[in-house]
Amino acid sequence: MRMMKISRICLWILMIIFLSKPLLYAQKAGKLVQETELAMLKATRFMVEKVSVNGGYVWYYLPDFSRQWGEMEAYKTMIWLQHPGTVSIGHLLLDAYNATGDEYYYQAAQKAAAAIIWGQSQEGGWNYMIDFAGDRSLKQWYNTIGKNGWRLEEFQYYYGNSTFDDDITSDAARFLLRMYLGKMDPAYKPALDKAISFIIKSQYPIGGWPQRYPLRYDFNKQGHPDYTSYYTYNDDVIWENVHFLIQCYLTLGEERFLDPINRGMNFYLISQDACGAWGQQLNMAIQTTGARTYEPAAFLPGATYDNAELLLKFYQYTGDKRFLNGVPKAISWLEQTALPAEKTAGGKYSHSTFVELETNKPIYVHRKGSNVKYGFYYVDYNDDQLLGHYGGKGKIWPEQLKNHYNRLAQLSPDEVIKDSPLKAEAFGKDGTPQKYYDLNRETYTGKATEDQVKVIINSLDKENRWLVRHANISNPYIGDGINQQPTDEFASTNVGDKTDTSPFQDPSDQEYISSAEYIKNMNVLIKYIKSLK
Numbered sequence: 001m002r003m004m005k006i007s008r009i010c011l012w013i014l015m016i017i018f019l020s021k022p023l024l025y026a027q028k029a030g031k032l033v034q035e036t037e038l039a040m041l042k043a044t045r046f047m048v049e050k051v052s053v054n055g056g057y058v059w060y061y062l063p064d065f066s067r068q069w070g071e072m073e074a075y076k077t078m079i080w081l082q083h084p085g086t087v088s089i090g091h092l093l094l095d096a097y098n099a100t101g102d103e104y105y106y107q108a109a110q111k112a113a114a115a116i117i118w119g120q121s122q123e124g125g126w127n128y129m130i131d132f133a134g135d136r137s138l139k140q141w142y143n144t145i146g147k148n149g150w151r152l153e154e155f156q157y158y159y160g161n162s163t164f165d166d167d168i169t170s171d172a173a174r175f176l177l178r179m180y181l182g183k184m185d186p187a188y189k190p191a192l193d194k195a196i197s198f199i200i201k202s203q204y205p206i207g208g209w210p211q212r213y214p215l216r217y218d219f220n221k222q223g224h225p226d227y228t229s230y231y232t233y234n235d236d237v238i239w240e241n242v243h244f245l246i247q248c249y250l251t252l253g254e255e256r257f258l259d260p261i262n263r264g265m266n267f268y269l270i271s272q273d274a275c276g277a278w279g280q281q282l283n284m285a286i287q288t289t290g291a292r293t294y295e296p297a298a299f300l301p302g303a304t305y306d307n308a309e310l311l312l313k314f315y316q317y318t319g320d321k322r323f324l325n326g327v328p329k330a331i332s333w334l335e336q337t338a339l340p341a342e343k344t345a346g347g348k349y350s351h352s353t354f355v356e357l358e359t360n361k362p363i364y365v366h367r368k369g370s371n372v373k374y375g376f377y378y379v380d381y382n383d384d385q386l387l388g389h390y391g392g393k394g395k396i397w398p399e400q401l402k403n404h405y406n407r408l409a410q411l412s413p414d415e416v417i418k419d420s421p422l423k424a425e426a427f428g429k430d431g432t433p434q435k436y437y438d439l440n441r442e443t444y445t446g447k448a449t450e451d452q453v454k455v456i457i458n459s460l461d462k463e464n465r466w467l468v469r470h471a472n473i474s475n476p477y478i479g480d481g482i483n484q485q486p487t488d489e490f491a492s493t494n495v496g497d498k499t500d501t502s503p504f505q506d507p508s509d510q511e512y513i514s515s516a517e518y519i520k521n522m523n524v525l526i527k528y529i530k531s532l533k
Contacts, residue, residue, distance in 0.1 A: 032450060033532055036525050037100055039457040042464040044096065047089070047518055048108045053079055054118070054132055055111030056086040060471040061513040070129055072149050072501060073474045075141060077133040079115055081126055082166050084516040086112055090175045091440040092519050092526075094182060099526045099533070106182075113179045116172050117191045123214060124198025125162025125169040128155070135160070145477045148501040150372040151389045151494070153292045157219040159228070162198070163212045164237040170244040173199065174439050177244075181251055181434045196248060199241055200260050204231065207260075207267030208282070209241050211291075222376065227291035230281040231271065233303050234291065238264055239310055246421050251433050261422070265314045268307055269326055276329030277304045277337075277355070288357060294365045294377040294390055301337060301351035304330050305396045312404055319417040327405045334398040336360060343383060349393035352383070364392045370490055370497040371481025385491040389502070448527035456521045466521050471512040472503040 051057060056079025058070040067073065070080030079086050090112035097105035119130030131138040142158035149155050154165060162169055173195035180188040202213035208231035215229045232238070242264035249257040271282055277299035279288030290297040308330035315323035337355050339362060344350060352362030364383050369375025386392030408416060417423055429436045459466060474495070481499040490496040495504040506512075 032453065033529060035457055036453055036529055037102075039460055040096060040100070040522060040525050041102065041104065043460060043466065043518060043522065044093070044105065044108060046464040047515075048111065051513060052111065052115075053077065054115045055108075055113075056080075056115035056130060057089050057112075057515050059084055059515050060473065063465075063467070063511060063513060067473075067476075069471070069473055069503065072152060072155055072503060073145055073476070074129065075131060075133065075137060077137060078129050078131045078141070079119075080129050081116065081119070081168050081172055082128050083171070084519050086115060086130075087168075087171050087175050088519055089515060090116070091178070092522055094175075094178055095440060095526050096522060097182075099529045109179065113176060113188065116175065120172075120191055120194065121162045121198075123162065123201075124194040124196075125164075125202070125213060126172045127162055128166070128168055145501050148372055148477060148480060148499055149474075150375055150496050150500045151294070151502045153221060156221070156372070159212055159216050159219070161212050161214050161216055164202075164209055164232070164241065165211055166235050167240045169195070170199065170240040174244055174247065177247065177251065178439050181439075184434065196245075199244065200256075203241070203260050203263065205263075206270060206286075207238075207263035207265070208232070208271065209238050209264075211237060211281075222293055224290065224293055227281055227289070230283055230289060230291065231267070231286070232281055232291075233271075233278060233307065234280040234295075236306075238267060247437065247439055250421055250437055251439075253433070258422070262318075265318070265323070268311055268314065269322055272307070272326055272329070273299065275299075275360075276326075276331075276333035277301075278307045279303065279357075294367070294387060296354060296363065296365065296379050298354035298357060298363060299333075299337075299360075300354060301334055301396055302353065302394050304334060305398070305401060308401055309404070312408055315408060316416055317420045317422050319413050319420075324405070324409060327401070331398055331402050331405065333360075334396065334401070337362070338398075339393070343393075345393075348395065350395050350397075351393065353390070353392050353394055354379075365390065367491055368486040368488060370483040370485065370487060371499045372496075373481040373499075374484045374486075375481075375490070375496060376486075385488060388492040389494045446524070446527075448524045448531060450528075452524055453528045456524055459521075465513055466517045467511040468514040468517045469509055469511055470505050470507065471510075471514060473506045473512075474501050474503050475499070477501055 051061060058068045058074045058080045061068045070085060071082060074080060081087050090109050093105045093109035093112060097109065119126060139158050146155040164170065176188050176192045176195060180192050203209055210229045211232040212228040217226045217229060219226045242261055245257045245261050271286060272278060279299050280295060280303055281289050281291045283289045288297055288299065308327050311323045311326045337360050338350055339352060352364065354363045356363045361381060363379050363381060365377055365379050365387055366385055367375060367377045367387065383392060427433055461467060475498050478499060481497065483497055495502045
């Protein structure tokens with residue numbers, strides 16, 4: 001009897017220990033959630049109240065704010081839209097609001113939206129940056145800092161129009177779409193409608209988009225024609241516009257989006273060369289052509305791989321076998337143009353960046369000189385001294401593309417399109433599409449462990465900053481280049497002589513305020529909170 005009593009007591013003790021463990025863990029986790037939310041709020045208050053200009057951001061700042069940079073050095077009156085600038089932080093602030101329910105994040109996102117709307121063009125698009133001092137200041141920036149960025153030819157001339165490069169206009173529009181849908185706030189509808197109309201109006205009749213719009217033809221560099229009106233694949237111009245219009249179709253529900261979506265997808269078929277490859281740009285005769293002076297008229301294995309993957313995506317959207325049938329040609333071309341083993345650096349590379357149009361030979365771009373005024377780029381078959389800022393070789397995996405193709409080719413038509421966003425069907429999720437679709441492209445997909453979270457919280461300094469070293473900075477503007485010598489000294493560097501205002505990584509231990517670091521850390525903390533809530 002006594003033994004039974006002791007056994008019962010032991011059992012109760014074990015049950016108490018067993019049941020208290022989740023409680024202790026919950027208390028511990030609850031404390032860490034509180035610390036996480038406090039760190040998030042502190043860091044955000046610093047960014048919003050100390051760093052932002054009218055709600056907008058650039059990429060890097062010296063801690064005393066004496067200099068700041070987007071992709072290039074920026075005036076203090078400027079903000080950058082390009083990732084990781086204002087648009088990306090706007091998306092992040094909405095993510096933080098959705099995870100915590102704290103209205104401070106939404107109010108901060110409203111400030112970012114106000115800055116973006118202020119900089120929207122009359123036609124409805126956006127440039128890389130916004131200058132709150134207006135065109136007078138922006139023109140001076142282009143005439144000095146912009147003009148002397150040797151490798152950044154897109155900044156060497158002031159067009160006064162908008163760009164689709166680097167997802168600038170489509171992602172700014174996507175952020176406004178999120179602002180509109182989040183609380184169904186009609187205040188954002190006029191700017192959103194203006195952006196949507198701009199994207200639709202700027203599409204060419206056969207489906208592609210130019211790099212910039214309204215069309216301009218006035219920047220001819222070293223005998224190269226102005227490339228900004230060309231059909232442009234570079235930096236996913238066409239795909240990002242199609243992608244945004246699909247998101248509009250899903251969330252705004254208007255039939256009018258289907259025509260530009262379908263024309264955009266069909267352009268991938270129209271523009272594929274008979275050999276199976278694609279270039280980055282095509283002229284109005286749908287011929288592969290060059291763009292910046294270090295982007296020759298050539299086929300690109302990287303663009304070919306990406307476009308073939310998109311054909312498979314479009315096949316899943318539409319069930320149209322024309323998209324599927326375009327892929328084997330691309331696979332065959334990629335296999336034919338693979339570099340010989342001795343040119344792959346032991347398997348690090350698989351293809352050259354550029355492939356000659358008529359011969360399928362690998363070609364390589366080089367540069368001579370010290371600065372934008374007297375330096376120049378040229379092309380040959382020699383893979384020595386490749387460009388530091390653009391490379392000359394890359395790695396792609398045709399076998400993965402082939403496996404993806406084979407898997408889809410074996411499916412029935414119904415299986416292929418079962419998850420298509422373009423298929424006519426009733427909405428089967430909870431709520432409505434306006435609340436369901438995640439429109440942010442910068443979702444953190446990694447794990448968010450307690451150890452990671454603690455490291456991030458503890459790395460916040462006394463001023464509530466996450467500082468970084470080795471930021472991308474630049475030489476200060478000191479005037480145009482004067483060295484005319486055709487040297488190879490800067491052939492493979494990111495920056496030329498002291499007159500080159502292109503960015504380079506600071507090798508010193510100087511610390512910087514970083515928008516990218518803020519976004520990265522906040523994304524981990526948000527992921528952690530969402531995993532527990």
